[in-house]
Amino acid sequence: MPASTSRPRKRVVLLGATGSIGENTLRVINAHRDKLELVGIAARANWGKLAAIAREHNVRHVGVFEDEAFRAARADASSFPPDTKIVGGLAGLVELSQLPEADIVLVAVVGTTGLEPALAALAAGKALALASKEILVLAGKFVMASARANHARLLPVDSEHNAVFQCLEGHRHEAVRRIILTASGGAFRDWPAERLAHVTPADALKHPNWAMGPKVTVDSATLANKGLELIEAQWLFGLQCDQCTTVLHPQSIVHSLVEFTDGALLAQLCPPSMTFPIQHALLHPERVNGVEAPLDFSRLIGLEFRPVDETRFPMLRLARHCMRIGGVAPAVFNAANEIAVAAFLAHRIPYLAIPRVVEQTLDTITNFEPGDLAAVLATDSEARRVATSRLA
The missing domain is CATH 1.10.1740.10 (RNA polymerase sigma factor, region 2, helix turn helix motif)
Structure with missing residues (x-):
C-alpha cells in the first residue's frame, strides 16, 4: 500500500482572537479544519468570547491580557473546556507564543503589545504570521535579526x-x-x-x-x-x-x-477581505479553495x-x-x-x-x-x- 501523502495539520496560536483579524482567522480555520488546528488563543479583555472560541475549537491554552478580565476568566473557569490553562498579562502572551506544540503564531493584537510575544515566537523557532504592523515599525531591526538568527519564517498578513x-x-x-x-x-x-x-x-x-x-x-x-x-x-x-x-x-x-x-x-x-492574506500566510506554500468567492471578471470591474x-x-x-x-x-x-x-x-x-x-x-x-x-x-x-x- 502506498504511503499517505496527507500533511499533518498546522497548529496555530492566535493572539488577538476577538478582533477583526482574529474573527477572519477563525473563518479560515473553520473552513480548513483538515489543515489547521487552533491550539492557543488570547485577547485583551473579552474573555467571554475567548471562552466560546475555546469551546468550539477545544482549545486548552488561553491568555487574557488585562488583569481584571484575567481574574474574571479564572473565576469562571467552567466556561472553558475542562483542564484549560488560563494565563494573564504580557507574560501569558509570551508563554502562548512558545507553546511546544505550536507550529505558527499569528500576532494580531493592536499596537505594540505584540512585540515581546512576537520575539518570543521567533526565539522558539516558530513561524510568525504578522498582522500587527507596529511591531516592525517599533523594532524592525531587532525582529528581523531574531528571525534570521533563529531561522524562523516571517509571513506577512497585512493585505499589502x-x-x-x-x-x-x-x-x-x-x-x-x-x-x-x-x-x-x-x-x-x-x-x-x-x-x-x-x-x-x-x-x-x-x-x-x-x-x-x-x-x-x-x-x-x-x-x-x-x-x-x-x-x-x-x-x-x-x-x-x-x-x-x-x-x-x-x-x-x-x-x-x-x-x-x-x-x-x-x-x-x-x-477586499482579510481572509485571503490570512489563508495564504497560514497555509503557505499550499493553495486551496478560499473562504470567499474570488473576483468575477464576467462582471464589470x-x-x-x-x-x-x-x-x-x-x-x-x-x-x-x-x-x-x-x-x-x-x-x-x-x-x-x-x-x-x-x-x-x-x-x-x-x-x-x-x-x-x-x-x-x-x-x-x-x-x-x-x-x-x-x-x-x-x-x-x-x-x-x-x-x-x-x-x-
Whole structure:
C-alpha cells in the first residue's frame, strides 16, 4: 500500500482572537479544519468570547491580557473546556507564543503589545504570521535579526505586504526596482478639504471598503496606516526608502504591485477581505479553495489609480520623513499616532490635530540609532508622554 501523502495539520496560536483579524482567522480555520488546528488563543479583555472560541475549537491554552478580565476568566473557569490553562498579562502572551506544540503564531493584537510575544515566537523557532504592523515599525531591526538568527519564517498578513510577498516569490532581490502599496484613501478620500475640520469619530469609522477595528480605520483615513506599512515593508523586504511608495486605489482590489528592473510590473488582486492574506500566510506554500468567492471578471470591474497628495495626507509625509532618517523616529511616529488617534476617538482633539500632535512629538524627541530593544521601548514611553502633553 502506498504511503499517505496527507500533511499533518498546522497548529496555530492566535493572539488577538476577538478582533477583526482574529474573527477572519477563525473563518479560515473553520473552513480548513483538515489543515489547521487552533491550539492557543488570547485577547485583551473579552474573555467571554475567548471562552466560546475555546469551546468550539477545544482549545486548552488561553491568555487574557488585562488583569481584571484575567481574574474574571479564572473565576469562571467552567466556561472553558475542562483542564484549560488560563494565563494573564504580557507574560501569558509570551508563554502562548512558545507553546511546544505550536507550529505558527499569528500576532494580531493592536499596537505594540505584540512585540515581546512576537520575539518570543521567533526565539522558539516558530513561524510568525504578522498582522500587527507596529511591531516592525517599533523594532524592525531587532525582529528581523531574531528571525534570521533563529531561522524562523516571517509571513506577512497585512493585505499589502502579503501581496508583495506573493509577487516577489521566485524573483531575485536585486531585480526589484520598487514596490507600490495601494491605499484606499479611507473615509474622507473624496471629501472637500474644508470639510475635514468638522470630521467626527463616527465619520472616520465609515471605511468604504474594509471592516476593521477603530484605530486602524482612523489610520486609513489619515493614511498613517500606509505610512506604517511603508516602514514595515522596508524591513520585511530589505528595501531602501525610495524603493517603497504608494498610490491611491479606491477599489482595494489590487493590493500591491512590484516593479522590476526591466520595467515589468506584477500585481496581486483579490476582493477586499482579510481572509485571503490570512489563508495564504497560514497555509503557505499550499493553495486551496478560499473562504470567499474570488473576483468575477464576467462582471464589470474598474480599476482606478491616483497619486497621493501629501499636503492632504500629512501623516504620510511624516512617515516618509521617519523612513529617511531611521533610528527611533518610526517608533516615535507610531507612539504619538496611537496617543493622538485615541484622543480623537475620545472626542478630546479634532481630526486635523492628529498630524500636529505627531509632528510636535517628532520635533521634541532627539533621534538616535538604538543599540538594544530597551532603548526603543524607553523612547516609545517618552514619545507617549510627550504626545499626551501636546493634546491640549
